Amino acid sequence: MTAPKAAYEQIKQAALGYPGAEFAVILGDHQVVRVKDKVFLWIGDDDGGCSFGIRLPHSQDAATALPFVEPMAYGMAKWGWVGASFKKGQDVPMKMVLEWVDESYRKVAPKKLVAQLDGGGTKAAPASAKKPAAAKAAKKKARR
Secondary structure, three states, X not given: OEOHHHHHHHHHHHHHOOOOEEEEEEOOOEEEEEEOOXXXXXXXXXXXXXXXXXXXXXXXXXXXXXXXXXXXXXXXXXXXXXXEEEOOOOOEOHHHHHHHHHXXXXXXXXXXXXXXXXXXXXXXXOHHHHHHHXXXXXXXXXXX
């Protein structure tokens, strides 16, 4: 577990480590980390605490069951956005939070950038997907 002030910096730096990620201040005073102008992390720190908003398409329900998480306002919750806040002196479960940041980035970022996280998109296709391509190649070769 990590103190909120230190967690703020760790979360921000982890988010900025993703391909194409950039820090910005939008809507006057909201700190965000975004990719291709799409926000995947809202983050803030004040009075020794920290808060953040992330998009969790897969784990939103589990996250909102936690006492420090709630659905984000302004209708954002229907798109999977949740907000978490920690006051000075509370512990931040960093492993879980960083997994959430990863989930949010993967939802928002272009597939090309997400592929960089997964080994550059060089994952082997399933055997069933390879067979049709191999059959087509064999037919083309036979025609020549």
